[in-house]
Amino acid sequence: MTTLAGNSLKPITPVSERRLKNHTSFAQTVANSLTMAYRGLVKFRRTPEQFMDVTLQPILFTVMFTYLFGGAISGSIAHYLPTIIPGVLVQTVITASVVTGVQLREDMDKGVFDRFRSLPIARIAPLSGALIADTLRYAIATAITFLTGIVMGWRPEGGVAGVVLGGLVVVVVAWCISWIFAFLGVIARTASSVQGISFMVLFPLTFLSNAFVPTSTLPGWLKWFTDVNPISHVITAVRNLCDAQPAGADLGWSLLGAVVVVAVFAPLTVRAYMRKA
Amino acid sequence: MTSTEYAVEARGLVKVFGQNRAVDGVDLTVKAGTVYGVLGPNGAGKTTTISMLATLLRPDGGEGRIFGHDVVREAQIVRQLIGVTGQYASVDEKLSANENLYIFGRLLGLSSKQAKAKGAELLEAFGLTDAATRPLAKFSGGMRRRLDLAASLIAQPPLIFLDEPTTGLDPRTRGQMWDTIRQLVATGSTVLLTTQYLDEADQLADRIAVIDAGKVVAEGTGDELKASIGTSSLILRLADTNETGEALRLIEQVFGVQGTPSPEAARITVPMSDADRVTDLLLAFRSAGIRLAELSVQKPTLDEVFLTITGHGVTEAEETTEEVLA
Numbered sequence A: 001m002t003t004l005a006g007n008s009l010k011p012i013t014p015v016s017e018r019r020l021k022n023h024t025s026f027a028q029t030v031a032n033s034l035t036m037a038y039r040g041l042v043k044f045r046r047t048p049e050q051f052m053d054v055t056l057q058p059i060l061f062t063v064m065f066t067y068l069f070g071g072a073i074s075g076s077i078a079h080y081l082p083t084i085i086p087g088v089l090v091q092t093v094i095t096a097s098v099v100t101g102v103q104l105r106e107d108m109d110k111g112v113f114d115r116f117r118s119l120p121i122a123r124i125a126p127l128s129g130a131l132i133a134d135t136l137r138y139a140i141a142t143a144i145t146f147l148t149g150i151v152m153g154w155r156p157e158g159g160v161a162g163v164v165l166g167g168l169v170v171v172v173v174a175w176c177i178s179w180i181f182a183f184l185g186v187i188a189r190t191a192s193s194v195q196g197i198s199f200m201v202l203f204p205l206t207f208l209s210n211a212f213v214p215t216s217t218l219p220g221w222l223k224w225f226t227d228v229n230p231i232s233h234v235i236t237a238v239r240n241l242c243d244a245q246p247a248g249a250d251l252g253w254s255l256l257g258a259v260v261v262v263a264v265f266a267p268l269t270v271r272a273y274m275r276k277a
Numbered sequence B: 001m002t003s004t005e006y007a008v009e010a011r012g013l014v015k016v017f018g019q020n021r022a023v024d025g026v027d028l029t030v031k032a033g034t035v036y037g038v039l040g041p042n043g044a045g046k047t048t049t050i051s052m053l054a055t056l057l058r059p060d061g062g063e064g065r066i067f068g069h070d071v072v073r074e075a076q077i078v079r080q081l082i083g084v085t086g087q088y089a090s091v092d093e094k095l096s097a098n099e100n101l102y103i104f105g106r107l108l109g110l111s112s113k114q115a116k117a118k119g120a121e122l123l124e125a126f127g128l129t130d131a132a133t134r135p136l137a138k139f140s141g142g143m144r145r146r147l148d149l150a151a152s153l154i155a156q157p158p159l160i161f162l163d164e165p166t167t168g169l170d171p172r173t174r175g176q177m178w179d180t181i182r183q184l185v186a187t188g189s190t191v192l193l194t195t196q197y198l199d200e201a202d203q204l205a206d207r208i209a210v211i212d213a214g215k216v217v218a219e220g221t222g223d224e225l226k227a228s229i230g231t232s233s234l235i236l237r238l239a240d241t242n243e244t245g246e247a248l249r250l251i252e253q254v255f256g257v258q259g260t261p262s263p264e265a266a267r268i269t270v271p272m273s274d275a276d277r278v279t280d281l282l283l284a285f286r287s288a289g290i291r292l293a294e295l296s297v298q299k300p301t302l303d304e305v306f307l308t309i310t311g312h313g314v315t316e317a318e319e320t321t322e323e324v325l326a
């Protein structure tokens, strides 16, 4: 084996000749966050099995639910696709945003996090980097769900523009919601508790919506819930965008809700995070 | 305010976890360009002390300065001056060695090209070039430790913290780590290392602080410390135990002290103040016709250091160094 460190270590710059500053510039914060996002993407490439929730799951759910419910609910597979595709899409992408919190918790528990904390980088970079990298996950899930639908015969009225807009809305909303899970990730004791709590909240929210069935058939109290469920508004907005229908009110409520979530949870998360970082 | 004479100045550092005063008023002064050893058993507060000096933990009391910069108020400056290699590897398990060093380099402000070059240079220096693209899961403990140290050196920091750099390494890898630490000092860096091994602190450090239960219980050069602790022991095993009496008489004659025979008289332990006298003793044995089955020297163990300094022994992490001579 090679001698350890040979003679190749170079003399260091003396302390007196170093330019030191005690603050982090905005440009450095952006650069550090992008590097952290890049790290997230490299991990994506290294461990594709951890990304099945945004690759295989959308295919599986789309195919499964379409064939399972299509005949019963809409009379045929083809008629069901405009209902189910936006439904599965919103469910998949919002569920994928839970991973932001779980992975953040995992990362913060690892030794590498101590190294980040000992480096002269923007304190917020590991958090902002993770949030940036995750938008790519949402975009992948969105593209795969749409493609699966198209392969199965979905022909959205809204054309490319409508579908792209609908996809954008989902990614933006999921990103905003991921702040909730990022907050849970920062304050929770373990990664599995983040996952547990998050899914307990998300399962009722995503299933008790208009994602899979028209709400008109539901009993009164459940119909009331699905109608006020913000997830239903997001789904309706995406459906309308894809179908070239006016999406006004639902789109407005979705985006407003998303902004409120960020306004509440971003400061909470950043505060809790900076206390630990 | 800024001084470059002292790499570390800690005054009365305190860290409390619940009821546990993990670090209880630690003072340390480390001259720039030297190796400083913090010696203590498991749970003594070594990692907690380093964490406060490396801005990873906020002190509950006292203050720490790194090259004159306060570890709390000027944390970001301190981080530009230090490299930290923790007790447990702080690299990304899911990435390759290359990717780890590249990302740390980018975070430290190197361009893409510089970060790649620096990574390659360090991997080469630490003999990891062949493993550069392999996932870390396949790395041995020693390789991980080396990568971790390499990652701490990207910015060529003037002060390097090494928390138990050789614990769990095999003797050969430990020796290589020692060489590396010496080379780091040759490049102008200051090294603050923690260890559970007296021998290691003695070999590497210019000065040593012994800490126990969060307090510095002794401080000085290795020689000063050893002088305060006592001496090495000579251990003899005779070929014929019937000659024990005669052997003890010769030992007293040569060393001027009593040897202690073990209960079954198989071994004799002799406090060895002057190694040079061993030759005289062996010659005396030869002329008296006493034959030896085995001869070894036992250095003071950390256990004995603690017994002497604190009045209580080490509960965990005992280390016996025996150098067999014959």
Ligand SMILES: Nc1ncnc2c1ncn2[C@@H]1O[C@H](COP(=O)(O)OP(=O)(O)O)[C@@H](O)[C@H]1O
Pocket (backbone or CB within 6 Å): B017, B020, B022, B040, B041, B042, B043, B044, B045, B046, B047, B048, B049
């Ligand atoms: N994060 C923590 N929370 C609570 N107690 C801790 C924490 N870190 C260390 N301790 C306690 O502080 C004491 C000193 O620990 P440490 O600094 O790790 O010792 P060493 O590194 O010398 O083995 C131990 O009693 C340990 O249990």
Ligand SMILES: [Mg+2]
Pocket (backbone or CB within 6 Å): B043, B046, B047, B048, B087, B163, B164
């Ligand atoms: Mg420790």
